[in-house]
Amino acid sequence: MIKTAPHLKQAREALGWTPAELARALRLAGGPDQGSKRVLEMESGRRDISGPVAVAVESFLHGYSPLGFKRDPVPEPAAQRPAGGKRS
Numbered sequence: 001m002i003k004t005a006p007h008l009k010q011a012r013e014a015l016g017w018t019p020a021e022l023a024r025a026l027r028l029a030g031g032p033d034q035g036s037k038r039v040l041e042m043e044s045g046r047r048d049i050s051g052p053v054a055v056a057v058e059s060f061l062h063g064y065s066p067l068g069f070k071r072d073p074v075p076e077p078a079a080q081r082p083a084g085g086k087r088s
Contacts, residue, residue, distance in 0.1 A: 001054070001058065002049060002053075002054040002057050002058055003049075003054070004045075004049075005042060005043050005044055005045040005049070006043075008039075008042055008043050008049055008053075008054075008057065009043040011057050011058075011060075011061055012039070012043070012057070014061065015060055015061065017071070018036075018072060019035075019036040019039040019040050019043075020032050020035065020036045020039075020072065021071055021072055022039050022057070023035025023036050023038060023039050024069060025056075025060060025065075025066050025069050026039075026053060026056055026057075027066070
C-alpha cells in the first residue's frame with residue numbers, strides 16, 4: 001500500500017516512470033512542470049498523498065494503464081566507441 005512519501009517514490013521507480021510521467025498518468029492539473037513538482041512534493045513529504053493518488057498508483061503497479069497514457073520516448077544510447085576514440 002502507498003502510505004508514505006518513500007512508498008510513492010519506490011512505486012514510481014518500480015514502474016520506471018519519471019515524475020512527469022506519473023503526473024500525466026494521474027492527470028494532475030497545472031501542466032507538465034506543475035505536475036512534476038506536485039509528484040516530487042508528495043515524494044518528499046511536503047504534500048500529502050491523497051487516497052485517490054494512492055489507489056491509482058497501486059493500480060498502475062498491478063498493470064493498469066490509463067486510457068491514452070503514453071510514456072516519454074527513451075533516447076537511444078549513443079554508439080559505443082572503441083578505446084582511443086576511433087571507430088573501426
